[in-house]
Ligand SMILES: Cc1ncc(C[n+]2csc(CCOP(=O)(O)OP(=O)(O)O)c2C)c(N)n1
């Protein structure tokens with residue numbers, strides 16, 4: 001399973017890529033859909049980090065957001081609703097040499113795929129997951145999602161949704177082995193890009209929730225935040241996000257936050273107005289499941305054979321003396 | 330929990346003869362022994378050891394585990410019976426046989442369930458722990474004596490053995506040591522090799538320290554000597570030592586070794602009886618050959634994980650049973666749609682729902698073939714012996730990768746825990762999966778470049794330059810682009826289906842066991858093979874023109890079967906799944922539900938194939954099959 005050698009060889013042929021090298025089919029999202037911004041940021045990230053398209057896999061579930069792999073020109077796996085994570089984990093386990101990204105929706109991740117989300121955080125495999133959180137089911141045409149604010153009128157909650165919204169940041173921060181949690185908004189692309197880049201560079205499972213606009217079904221939902229930069233709380237730190245001077249002039253509501261500080265991260269996670277943006281938590285020390293599990297052995301035929309014969313030996317009844325001698329080892 | 334009502338009415342009374350020395354040894358061709366205890370008293374270990382010793386002597390053996398559904402059922406309860414059936418023969422043994430010839434019971438309650446289920450031969454020998462006769466609890470004493478009296482009255486030859494009393498001479502906790510004492514008793518009764526028995530103790534307790542081995546050897550000797558001094562019967566089952574090395578393992582170990590030998594790297598699973606022991610064993614040994622077992626958060630994740638691993642590298646495997654198999658259906662459909670190779674092992678148990686976790690059944694055939702929504706063609710093969718469990722996985726991996734298909738391997742609880750010696754496999758490099766392709770892909774190649782005749786397309790694996798595409802569970806064209814166009818949709822369906830036909834073209838007609846033509850052909854699949862063929866042998870010995878045919882491939886089915894069937898007057902499947910009884914009041918030809926294989930074969934061959942099924946949560950017995958066939962021939 002070790003691919004280090006081929007990996008090194010391929011590296012020698014590294015060449016530079018441009019944005020078009022990562023652009024696949026023409027996106028079919030609605031005009032103004034926040035998924036477009038996430039796609040653009042991802043393509044920039046791939047280019048700027050010179051990710052080899054053939055060594056990169058975008059995995060998704062089902063939903064508007066899960067269409068993203070089709071719009072990349074890398075390998076892509078558009079699977080089934082809620083199961084993007086286990087598919088991605090299988091890919092990463094078989095192929096630690098691949099760059100793995102996951103796109104998932106709030107229904108995909110926080111509802112049908114919730115078990116995988118919890119366990120995905122716990123496995124802490126080295127990959128980046130983006131939760132496109134538009135607070136509603138888009139593809140199936142406006143049903144309440146677990147992250148819909150209470151009272152949201154939708155096709156399944158015509159008199160308003162009944163339950164408080166689930167907070168994906170708090171949930172993720174509550175899971176053992178969590179190693180990277182960040183939040184971005186689709187309408188500040190520079191910061192979105194910076195956060196996704198930090199997520200990609202983090203070794204471990206990076207969870208990025210992106211608050212994403214769905215102009216089709218919740219056209220005005222985030223208008224107050226778009227109109228008033230003060231309603232965005234930017235978390236800055238030398239180990240976290242650093243705002244450019246131009247951005248800092250617009251987004252004045254800033255707070256120093258050390259991503260190593262879990263207690264404060266949890267407090268920040270529970271704030272929904274202003275919307276916190278930045279890296280809430282990062283712990284580079286958490287071991288990755290694939291590192292814990294890989295034997296590092298090359299599985300040559302001889303190696304497998306030796307292991308198998310040793311097992312056979314344990315269960316073998318040998319013929320009586322003289323009838324046949326044991327085969328040479 | 331005490332229960333003394335035995336179904337069988339008293340027929341005759343015999344007083345068990347008392348101990349004598351120098352008893353003659355009676356030769357037998359075969360015998361069936363059961364050892365029953367409360368859970369945790371080690372009857373299973375005793376049975377397995379007995380089987381191993383006999384196998385080493387060159388006897389044919391088959392073991393059947395008797396398993397309570399709960400981990401800690403109440404002591405002295407009918408439902409708590411735990412143990413082993415061991416069938417030992419002079420020649421090869423392919424199934425658990427009919428009724429037991431000798432039963433050892435650690436208390437009278439565990440015996441009752443077996444008596445009621447007619448698992449004991451009339452008049453058979455029963456060796457019963459006698460300590461309950463003097464128990465402090467008068468209820469226990471009453472139950473014991475009443476049962477004892479009834480057993481004797483029913484004609485069984487009951488011998489009371491003071492097992493714990495004898496063991497107490499050697500160990501402080503005789504409840505734990507009894508099983509090896511009993512092993513000694515049985516070795517003496519059946520004239521098994523004394524040295525091999527001692528050796529077996531060393532193997533059984535190999536992981537423990539020397540003291541444990543010494544104590545258990547003493548217990549074995551004590552049992553041997555006690556039987557020698559006190560029992561008035563002795564048997565021998567002549568054995569011929571094999572000239573080739575034999576493996577003695579159960580079906581689940583064989584499946585796990587098959588995974589190892591197939592060259593697959595990754596097994597993803599979620600624990601479920603009776604499949605779990607495959608993963609237990611694999612977890613222990615897989616990493617030693619560079620593989621790994623991933624215990625996922627549920628079966629859906631396990632299946633999706635295997636799919637991801639297969640997609641990015643070599644074919645992977647997921648192992649499960651009934652309820653887990655149901656959960657995997659959507660993901661299996663994804664693998665079918667995207668043409669990702671994957672092996673899915675389903676060790677069937679009783680269903681539906683949680684059903685009978687520890688009991689075997691062949692209830693998942695149609696789910697295996699037709700499971701997942703839409704048209705989801707996959708390959709289904711069934712294992713019919715322990716040896717088959719090993720090779721089936723290797724075959725499955727090869728087919729999966731050659732055809733980019735999901736291959737379902739159906740085993741069941743009977744094979745899972747059954748043990749049978751078979752010839753030690755000779756390793757072949759051709760078993761192993763080749764490394765996955767990382768070569769450059771020529772410009773213009775398409776990820777689904779279906780061959781118009783076979784439906785086959787080359788698979789692109791991440792890492793291959795210029796092969797980039799997004800695989801999707803949505804309907805797609807040859808470029809893997811989402812497409813709802815009616816032509817394209819049918820094109821995909823056609824090519825995925827054609828692969829089954831392409832595989833079918835490579836299969837050979839199944840062998841017929843018995844004559845090539847005759848009055849009745851039995852058709853079976855899976856773990857019933859041994860019982861069916863033994864029944865055929867017996868029936869043929871009676872002069873009946875009965876043959877059988879056992880299917881390894883259930884989807885696609887081998888060619889030439891219709892032609893074989895046409896050479897027989899009647900065809901009937903024998904299966905362990907449900908079929909309506911035509912004699913039931915409201916069942917008629919129009920509404921009768923046939924068993925799974927019968928339904929498949931009727932549709933395929935248009936032959937009026939009948940079925941006989943039994944779903945009693947125990948292996949089908951050769952005697953039962955023979956009786957069913959006799960009845961069918963009288964119709
Ligand atoms: C097993 C299953 N159940 C239901 C669906 C239907 N379905 C498709 S996407 C979706 C929810 C989409 O919402 P979300 O995950 O928030 O993604 P969005 O479309 O908003 O990006 C549902 C319920 C499905 N495809 N599969």
Ligand code: SF4
Pocket residue numbers: 028029030032033034035064065134138139213214215216217
């Ligand atoms: S429905 Fe909403 S989420 Fe889906 S593409 Fe349109 S705007 Fe985006």
